[in-house]
Amino acid sequence: MLHEIQPRVYHPEYINKKAGLSDYALCYRVNAILFIKDKKSKTLRIPSYRELKKDFPDTYNDMYKSSIYLCAVDKEEFFILNKEEFPFDYEDEEKCYSFEESISFRTFSPSYMAFVGVTGNHVYKWLKSRVYCGCCGTKNKLSERERAMVCPKCKNTEYPKISPAIIVAVRDKDKLLLVKPLNSTYKFYALVAGFIEIGETAEDAVRRECMEEVGIKIKNILPYKSQPWGFSGSLMLGFTADLDGSSELKLQEEEIGEAVWFERSEVPVPPGDISVGQEMIRSFKEGII
Numbered sequence: 459m460l461h462e463i464q465p466r467v468y469h470p471e472y473i474n475k476k477a478g479l480s481d482y483a484l485c486y487r488v489n490a491i492l493f494i495k496d497k498k499s500k501t502l503r504i505p506s507y508r509e510l511k512k513d514f515p516d517t518y519n520d521m522y523k524s525s526i527y528l529c530a531v532d533k534e535e536f537f538i539l540n541k542e543e544f545p546f547d548y549e550d551e552e553k554c555y556s557f558e559e560s561i562s563f564r565t566f567s568p569s570y571m572a573f574v575g576v577t578g579n580h581v582y583k584w585l586k587s588r589v590y591c592g593c594c595g596t597k598n599k600l601s602e603r604e605r606a607m608v609c610p611k612c613k614n615t616e617y618p619k620i621s622p623a624i625i626v627a628v629r630d631k632d633k634l635l636l637v638k639p640l641n642s643t644y645k646f647y648a649l650v651a652g653f654i655e656i657g658e659t660a661e662d663a664v665r666r667e668c669m670e671e672v673g674i675k676i677k678n679i680l681p682y683k684s685q686p687w688g689f690s691g692s693l694m695l696g697f698t699a700d701l702d703g704s705s706e707l708k709l710q711e712e713e714i715g716e717a718v719w720f721e722r723s724e725v726p727v728p729p730g731d732i733s734v735g736q737e738m739i740r741s742f743k744e745g746i747i
Contacts, residue, residue, distance in 0.1 A: 460563075460732040461686050463570035469530040472605040477525035477537040479508040482571075484528065484578040485539040485546075490557040491575060492539075492546055497553060502562060504571055505555070507537075513548040513555075520544070526585070526600065528578050536574050538582055560689070561643065564732060572732075580688035581605075584618045592616070621692040624663045625651035627738040627747060628676055630701040634725055634742045637671065638716040647718070647726050649735045653692070660695050672717045673708030674701060682747070685734040696734040698747050 461468075477483065482504045485492035493502040494509065507525070511518040524541040546555040560579050566572035591598055591609035598607040598616070607616045627649055628635040636647035652667040654660060661679050668676050682696035707717045720726070725743040728736040741747045 459683075459685055459734055459737055460569070460573050460576065463531065463573055466531050466570050468570075468573070473527050474602050475527055476522060477507045477527075478535070479506070479511060481507050481525075481535045481537055482574075483507050483510055483521070483525070483539045484536055484575060484582070485544075486560075486579055486582040487542055487557055489560050489579075491560055491562075491579065493556055493558050493562075494553050495556045495558075497551070502556075502558060502566065504536075504575065514544070514546070517544055528581060529574060531570050531574060536578065538578055538585070540582070540585060564730060576688035577686065578688075580691045581618060583691060587619075588616050619691060620686075621690070622654045622660070622695060623651060623687075623690075623692045624654060624660055624667060624695050624697060625649050625735045625738070626664045626668065626676075626679075626697040626699050627682070627742055628668060628674070628699050628701060629742070629747075630705050630719060632722045633705075633719040634722065634739070635672065635674075635701075635707075636718055636720055636725070636739070637714050640713055640715045646728055647720075647739075648728075649738060651694075651735065654695075660697070664697050664699060668699070671710045671714050673710075674705070675703050676700060677702035682738060683734050687733070694734050696738060698738070 494505050495502055510521055521539055521544060524539060525537040526540045528536045528538050548555055563572040563575045588598055588607040591614050593614045594609060594612045596609050596611040599610055601608050605618060637650055638647060650667055650671050654663040664679050665676060668674050676699040678700040680698050682698055685694045687694045705719060709717055725739060728739050730736055
């Protein structure tokens with residue numbers, strides 16, 4: 459899965475510091491991120507601050523000042539370049555700077571940088587949504603001691619928004635339930651999933667989503683794995699469950715375009731293995747769950 463970067467070690471704890479030349483720069487614009495693109499191979503890589511200083515000497519000082527510490531993997535450190543005014547129009551015979559959709563991280567290599575890039579996108583969107591205090595409207599400031607935005611007037615403190623969600627592999631003996639959500643960028647079969655409501659347990663959310671999306675009851679709900687999923691700013695909680703009663707499906711038409719019970723041998727293999735949902739589908743196909 460995306461976050462499983464072993465043997466490398468992810469260090470999420472916040473440090474109040476600015477970027478060094480050997481550190482990596484994560485620069486986001488809406489749903490895109492800045493890469494250096496190799497003009498021959500078309501491969502993408504995350505730029506270092508050393509490269510930014512070399513290619514953009516006139517604006518590098520402002521880039522350095524706007525850097526916000528994100529995390530480290532082993533001894534490599536990553537910073538968000540928290541400013542959108544910089545022009546990145548440098549190009550030579552070998553490379554150019556290019557903003558690409560963050561979905562590029564689904565197939566990006568090395569995989570540990572893909573995980574960091576998606577996590578950085580999560581933090582970037584939080585920073586952009588918390589420019590002003592939600593209580594009094596004063597412009598927030600970054601905390602100097604933790605990853606938080608603090609109002610200098612009323613002292614309201616806001617931490618990164620993490621939305622808990624569930625995803626469940628529902629079995630009917632040797633069959634697996636797969637759905638295709640409407641209005642999703644993911645066009646392949648997936649498991650039933652949804653966000654947890656206020657005051658709801660994860661297990662209750664599993665029951666509710668199965669009833670809402672496909673009209674079935676379930677039993678034997680067991681935890682599988684959890685996964686941070688920065689694409690949607692969520693923490694995915696994976697479960698397995700068994701059908702309880704009728705297998706007739708009643709689709710939530712405004713959200714689900716298709717729902718099918720697949721025999722184990724006919725389960726379509728998902729295109730990748732970066733998500734907990736994809737792993738559960740593969741595990742069912744292989745007879746593991």
